Amino acid sequence: MRALRLVREDGPRPAPAPRTPEEAYRAYARYVGGVAYRLLGRDDEVDDVVQEVFVQLMRGWNSVQEPAALKRWLATVTTRVVSRKLSRRRVQRFFGLGASQPADYEHVADGGASSEDRALLAQVYRELDRLPAAERVAWTLRHVEGLRLEECALRCECSLATVKRRIRAAHSLLESRLSLEETHDD
Amino acid sequence: MTEPAQNDALAERMADLREHVPTSAPEWDAAREHAIWSSVRRPRPRMALTAAAALLIGAAAFAFGRMSAPSAPEARPAPHDVAPAPSERAPDPATPIAPAPSPVVRFADGSTATRLDGVSELQVLEAGGEGTRLGLVRGGARFDVVPQHRPFRVEAGAVAVEVLGTAFAVRHAGEGRVAVSVDHGRVRVAWDGGAAELGAGERGVFPPPPSAELPTPAPDEEASVEVERPARATRSQRATRRVAPPSPEADWRSLADEGRMQAAYEVLEQQRFQVRDQVAELMEASDVARLSGHPRQALPPLRQVLSRHRSDPRAASAAFTLGRLYLETLSEPARAADAFAEARRLRPRGPLAVDAFAREIEARGRSGERAEARTLAERFLAAHPNHPREGSVRRWIRPATEEGADR
Numbered sequence: 267m268r269a270l271r272l273v274r275e276d277g278p279r280p281a282p283a284p285r286t287p288e289e290a291y292r293a294y295a296r297y298v299g300g301v302a303y304r305l306l307g308r309d310d311e312v313d314d315v316v317q318e319v320f321v322q323l324m325r326g327w328n329s330v331q332e333p334a335a336l337k338r339w340l341a342t343v344t345t346r347v348v349s350r351k352l353s354r355r356r357v358q359r360f361f362g363l364g365a366s367q368p369a370d371y372e373h374v375a376d377g378g379a380s381s382e383d384r385a386l387l388a389q390v391y392r393e394l395d396r397l398p399a400a401e402r403v404a405w406t407l408r409h410v411e412g413l414r415l416e417e418c419a420l421r422c423e424c425s426l427a428t429v430k431r432r433i434r435a436a437h438s439l440l441e442s443r444l445s446l447e448e449t450h451d452d
Numbered sequence: 453m454t455e456p457a458q459n460d461a462l463a464e465r466m467a468d469l470r471e472h473v474p475t476s477a478p479e480w481d482a483a484r485e486h487a488i489w490s491s492v493r494r495p496r497p498r499m500a501l502t503a504a505a506a507l508l509i510g511a512a513a514f515a516f517g518r519m520s521a522p523s524a525p526e527a528r529p530a531p532h533d534v535a536p537a538p539s540e541r542a543p544d545p546a547t548p549i550a551p552a553p554s555p556v557v558r559f560a561d562g563s564t565a566t567r568l569d570g571v572s573e574l575q576v577l578e579a580g581g582e583g584t585r586l587g588l589v590r591g592g593a594r595f596d597v598v599p600q601h602r603p604f605r606v607e608a609g610a611v612a613v614e615v616l617g618t619a620f621a622v623r624h625a626g627e628g629r630v631a632v633s634v635d636h637g638r639v640r641v642a643w644d645g646g647a648a649e650l651g652a653g654e655r656g657v658f659p660p661p662p663s664a665e666l667p668t669p670a671p672d673e674e675a676s677v678e679v680e681r682p683a684r685a686t687r688s689q690r691a692t693r694r695v696a697p698p699s700p701e702a703d704w705r706s707l708a709d710e711g712r713m714q715a716a717y718e719v720l721e722q723q724r725f726q727v728r729d730q731v732a733e734l735m736e737a738s739d740v741a742r743l744s745g746h747p748r749q750a751l752p753p754l755r756q757v758l759s760r761h762r763s764d765p766r767a768a769s770a771a772f773t774l775g776r777l778y779l780e781t782l783s784e785p786a787r788a789a790d791a792f793a794e795a796r797r798l799r800p801r802g803p804l805a806v807d808a809f810a811r812e813i814e815a816r817g818r819s820g821e822r823a824e825a826r827t828l829a830e831r832f833l834a835a836h837p838n839h840p841r842e843g844s845v846r847r848w849i850r851p852a853t854e855e856g857a858d859r
Contacts, residue, residue: 291492295485296476303477312477313488320492379472387469409466410473441462 283336287324290336295320297337298344304410305348305403307371307391318347338420345403345421352399386444393443397436404429405436559584561598568592568623577607592623592631615639620650631657651801705733708740717744725749731757731764738773747781762798771795772804779815789815810841817848 284290295316302315322343371391375384394402400422407418419429557565557574565574565586572591578584588608596619597604605614606622608630613622620639625631632641633655641648641658650656704723707716717740720727727737734753741749754777757770775791778784792812796805809832817825825848832845839845 288489291489295488296480299477299480300475304473304475309477309479313484313491316488317491320489324492373478375469375472376474379469383469383472386465387472390466390469409463410470412467412470437462444462 287320287327290323290340291320294337294340298340301341301344301411302348305345305406306351307374307394309373311351315344315347315351319343322347342421342423345407346423349399349403349422352402356399389444390440393440394436396443397439401432401436401439404432405440408433409437563595563597563604566594566596568594568621588622588624590624592621594621595619613639613641625657629657629659631655649801649805654801704740705736708736713740713744716740717746717749725752727753729756729760731761731766731770734761735766735770735773738770742777742781747777750777758794765799765802768795768799768802768804768808771798772808775808775811775815779811779818785815785818786821788812789819789821806836806839807841809836810839810845813845813848822848 284293298319299312299316302312303309306312306315319340323340371388372384374391375387379387394406397405404418404422407413407421408415413421415426415430415433418433419426422429422432424432559565559579561584563584567574568591572593573589574593575587575589576585577587583604585605585607588606593606595604595606595615597615605612607613608622608624609628613620613632615637619637620632620634623631632639632650634650639650641650641656648656648658648660704716704719707713707719720737720740725737727733734757738750738753741747741753751774754770754774757764757767758774761767771791771794775788775795777788778791779788789812792808792815795802795808796812799805809828813825813828813832816822816828829845829848832839833842833849836842
């Protein structure tokens with residue numbers, strides 16, 4: 267899947283910048299859905315997030331200054347919308363609202379993952395559910411999206427020092443809670 | 453692509469695992485994409501509440517304790533669009549409440565909601581045997597809630613206030629913050645990473661600004677608190693540092709920000725722990741000592757906060773941290789109990805007060821003051837029934853012969 271993605275990005279000529287919200291939606295809806303999915307680890311809220319992001323785009327379309335930077339703008343807004351959802355979900359749990367059972371993240375990994383990788387990825391997302399939204403999002407951008415720290419800070423709309431602190435806090439908690447066993451090739 | 457740091461097993465593992473996380477949501481197809489676009493062009497009401505605030509407030513009156521949800525979130529009816537239909541009563545969720553100059557809405561149980569001005573707008577989301585749920589779409593409103601055993605909940609953007617028997621007001625304050633004021637009764641305000649309690653006559657804007665006190669998380673709590681340090685003029689002029697052994701000229705605070713606690717501690721040692729007599733710096737120095745494995749050296753800065761800055765809102769947090777150090781790390785429960793009691797005295801209605809109370813009880817019990825622990829425990833349970841710490845407090849009411857081994 268990753269090889270196919272590279273081929274699409276390295277196509278013969280870049281697509282022109284969208285001229286209307288609908289063109290922007292056709293160009294980037296799948297991308298926004300993917301960003302949301304990787305941040306949430308679940309598919310059931312992706313549609314809501316995509317809708318919210320493009321509603322915001324439509325409302326602010328006339329003030330879009332740089333169509334070429336639209337993709338980055340969409341990613342930032344998606345991160346913001348997901349962060350709010352995660353915060354709300356967390357406080358709902360605090361008051362005993364929302365789902366009483368932990369979410370099932372066994373389906374996060376694609377078909378090419380080993381059962382061990384699938385289980386570990388599911389465990390990662392379950393532990394991410396226990397983190398504050400800001401820290402969870404920062405860590406996910408860094409270690410699931412694979413972004414550089416500076417990109418994480420831009421996406422989280424905070425300073426580099428702040429995003430480092432959030433990532434560090436999340437990372438140390440995850441390290442203490444996840445069971446990472448060394449695997450040895452025989 | 454980022455490269456994992458050396459000896460970071462988790463980062464290395466994630467570098468492999470992320471290859472297996474799809475770049476698109478599963479089952480993303482043209483039909484799904486089209487359906488979402490339809491909803492973008494004609495937004496569904498359920499999206500209407502997500503745009504306003506970036507924090508969530510949960511409030512419960514003192515006597516309410518842990519809440520039970522009136523229904524699962526998925527089963528709640530979607531909020532209805534507000535139509536300009538004047539009404540002074542809200543008998544069912546289908547009846548919207550139109551903006552009008554300060555009308556009073558009366559509910560069947562006698563509770564009332566009063567808009568603060570002509571542009572404030574409320575929606576009835578739920579009104580029935582399971583409780584009352586209102587949406588504050590814009591502006592502000594005052595709520596007088598009759599004591600009852602069903603939830604009364606107000607949702608303002610991504611903020612929710614749920615109370616039992618109190619009078620309070622909630623208002624959008626701009627920039628994702630919400631103002632809450634309490635006329636009588638008590639409310640608990642929570643946001644991602646912090647909490648506060650307001651009593652009669654108190655008010656606040658939440659989340660608080662970065663310089664204000666934030667609660668210190670307990671080790672068994674899931675929440676962690678991000679404390680935004682006040683910007684320091686010199687930090688903005690420093691270049692990114694490479695990892696290097698600390699020198700006496702190294703700034704211990706920058707090292708701490710980078711997570712290099714041991715290095716930061718070594719610099720403090722070289723400086724003979726001379727730090728400025730400012731609460732933020734004293735607390736940071738204490739954190740450096742504690743997190744680098746030097747708990748005894750974490751004590752003096754906290755004591756200095758208490759002796760020289762008692763009126764600072766963060767003094768209670770310093771006392772609380774002192775208590776935790778004594779109880780959990782240094783095994784000095786008597787001193788821990790005194791510190792927790794001090795935290796309560798400094799801010800009896802602060803966000804740490806109830807937690808400090810529970811820990812003081814445990815510390816008294818562990819230090820051998822069982823009679824005092826029992827008295828305090830009875831007082832705690834009377835004041836805070838169904839509190840999450842009820843279990844740990846109740847054990848100090850049982851006779852000593854029934855006690856298991858202490859932890």
